[in-house]
Amino acid sequence: MNMIKTVKGTTDILAPEVLLWQRVEGVLASTAKAYGYEELRTPTIEVQELFSVSVGQTTDIVEREMYSFPDKKGRHLVLRPEGTAPACRAYVEHQLNVQPSPSKFFYMGSFFRYEQPQSGRKREFHSFGVEAIGEQSHLQDAEVIDLVFTMLSRLGLTGLSVDVNSIGDASCRPQYKELLQASLKTHEDKLCDDCKRRLMENPLRVLDCKREDPQLLASLPKSVDFLCDECRTHHALLLSALDSLHIPYRQNSRLVRGLDYYTKTVFEVLSEDLGAQSALLGGGRYDYLVRQLGGPQTPAVGWGLGMERLIAIVAAHSPDLAASLPPLRIYVVHSDTATTAAFELRRRLVESGVAVDIDVRSDSFGKQLARASRRGARYAIIIGDDESSRGTVTVKDLSTGTQETLESDGLAEYLDGRSR
RNA sequence: GUGGGUGUAGCUCAACUGGUUAGAGUACCGGACUGUGGAUCCGGUUGUUGGGAGUCCGAAUCUCCUCACCCACCCCA
Known part of the structure; x- marks a missing residue:
């Protein structure tokens, strides 16, 4: 590709x-x-x-x-x-x-x-x-x-x-380094190629090498003793x-x-x-x-x-x-004529500290609810023609399928009471 | 920098020894079902088979080059 x-x-x-x-x-x-x-x-x-x-x-x-x-x-x-x-x-x-x-x-x-x-x-x-x-x-x-x-x-x-x-x-450290160098020189023929190079530049690093014979490494002087x-x-x-x-x-x-x-x-x-x-x-x-x-x-x-x-x-x-809980996710489902009301509702909820996602496609409620549950929402807030004309919202619990209609002013409090 | 392994729809994988137009599941979109979701059924989209060259009547399949990823050396967090 x-x-x-x-x-x-x-x-x-x-x-x-x-x-x-x-x-x-x-x-x-x-x-x-x-x-x-x-x-x-x-x-x-x-x-x-x-x-x-x-x-x-x-x-x-x-x-x-x-x-x-x-x-x-x-x-x-x-x-x-x-x-x-x-x-x-x-x-x-x-x-x-x-x-x-x-x-x-x-x-x-x-x-x-x-x-x-x-x-x-x-x-x-x-x-x-x-x-x-x-x-x-x-x-x-x-x-x-x-x-x-x-x-x-x-x-x-x-x-x-x-x-x-x-x-x-x-x-x-300088004295120890010299001592280690001297000790390594007596074994130089047994060292790997990298360690031969390290011997001069940075002898301490030989101690860290995984390729060397463990017995040889054990026989070398230890920094803690010097x-x-x-x-x-x-x-x-x-x-x-x-x-x-x-x-x-x-x-x-x-x-x-x-x-x-x-x-x-x-x-x-x-x-x-x-x-x-x-x-x-x-x-x-x-x-x-x-x-x-x-x-x-x-x-x-x-x-x-x-x-x-x-x-x-x-x-x-x-x-x-690792399997941390998904955030409480509230999804707003709305009809075509309630778009402004839905956006305003979300603005109020977010200002009061509630996280809300909104479906910008105002197609059928069935579609929107399907998307809500696929995205892991716990609650769907339905705001259609009826609700927007009456100033109410319908809250549906997507795990149980139950729903109730309430005044939109009381929504933040209602959700707050359920969020934990 | 050096070695080994792997590259096929978004994901998991098929495709005989080289043989028509590269398939399936899943996901996604649509419909059955335009004020109620997860199920079911039906339909649809999805690919320069990582890229390039070569061999061949014919390449996802064989060869070479290249790129990326994975693993290891080295080194470090």
């Missing part, structure tokens, strides 16, 4: 499914607000430099996955590939460090990466994330993780746990806070993240229901990012989750939420 279609890796979200999106987005946003986070909306386009200095020049995201283009003045722009760097850019740009600390944000929206689409991975995908900027305490790490579990619980998802690790900071005092204390306090809060976590010494800005705490929530793209949520601490972007030294922690992946899990695990 020769028709214009969605761009590869993008999709339309249509009627039944979009209801689930609205509901899930509502739960996420309201929970974040209840935890004291405020919504932050940043632009979809940013200058390319924002991500090369923050996410990292050698990461895949920056090297080959960004949608980048020059604008008409030759500026190097990109469609945002992730949400943390823009949040920090906004924090620095608006000097939010003068506001009470920490600044706590949540965001939701579209992000873009030029990748081969597969299950749980689109070129335009949707993220929800939170960022707490300006607090170094381990309890801030604990709070953002606690928020995750409150959200998951409100969505009816149980049985998930978070993988946690610490990858150190500027005072201990933390400086400050990082070790932070990590230990975080774990004990998670214990006290009964948050299910696993220590995973192989957990590293693909973005360069992380320090100390890193974490992920994985799900078996997601196929190969099993990461539902990922995040961590990024204590140097604000400074890198030109702000004052400011510790921060946050996470982002993939909406497509969350929706898939909710649909599989929480069918009652």
